[in-house]
Amino acid sequence: MATKSENSMKDKKILHKILVVDPRRCTGCEICESVCSFFHNEEFNPLNSRINRIRIEPIINNTFSCLSCYDPDCIKACQLLALSKDPETGLIRVDTNICDGCGACVRNCPFGAININVKERKAVVCDLCESTDEGEPQCVEYCPKGAIFVEEIDPEINEERFETLARILKRGFPDPEPGDIFN
Template sequence: EYICAWEKEKAFNPLKSRIRTVRLGQIVNIALACRLCEDPPCVAACPVDALEQSEETGVIMVDEDKCTGCGWCIEACDYGAITLHPEKKVVIVCDLCDGDPKCVQWCPEEALDFITPDILAQKARLTAVKKLFRETAPV
């Protein structure tokens, strides 16, 4: 949260972060960020068309001049990935730092990873090949 806020706002204020960290118990922390939905409900929910999804990257872009801070997109997001900027009163959402997420780069525990659809597809193919090999390999 801190590195995100610093990257975007030059402030160490987690309320200005585009990602959220949720603590579950004493050990587990979960990072919440935009899931880049195929048909994003946040975009559909915006009454003033302030949100748009990039066709190229899937990133949700916010037009701050249009956003009224009504919060409809916040309510529509199933992942809690959209928040209201504490001062500007417009919504903020992770934009993946133009493909080089600083949260991943600076995570001290290396617990975050940036997985693209291509990487997911590659992992799925590898899993399928391993499964096929196990099924067809002589014992």
């Protein structure tokens, strides 16, 4: 739960939207990945997806996408300066004219949230479907279990990102509607 002082701080700051997944609801079905690749490239390929599912046997399912880091390692890793962070939205932009698909960003992202499109050889990272016709995150739209949420986070609390991640996962998710089914 956010404390009073945290709430008052939020008023002054720009909040960035990111995708957050409730691991209780996520079943690991990979539909988000397929849908993501489809709406960006009109073909199905989870490797081109901006959201990535992980499964830790036997029972943990989750997904990761861009966490909108305060000081992103992917940008620092790019020697060609093809990546930048939009100060307003916090989204990582990829200049596809410059990106040569070297993969330095992929190797440096601590969350595995950035990929290289296997066909175009360009970096791909979650843009909350800004670049698609729909304009709204389609994984959220298609997820059959309603497990994916768009959350606003304060990018500046991101210095310790693993801690932040833990905080995001711990902050809790809205309880299911009566009749919703999940474990």
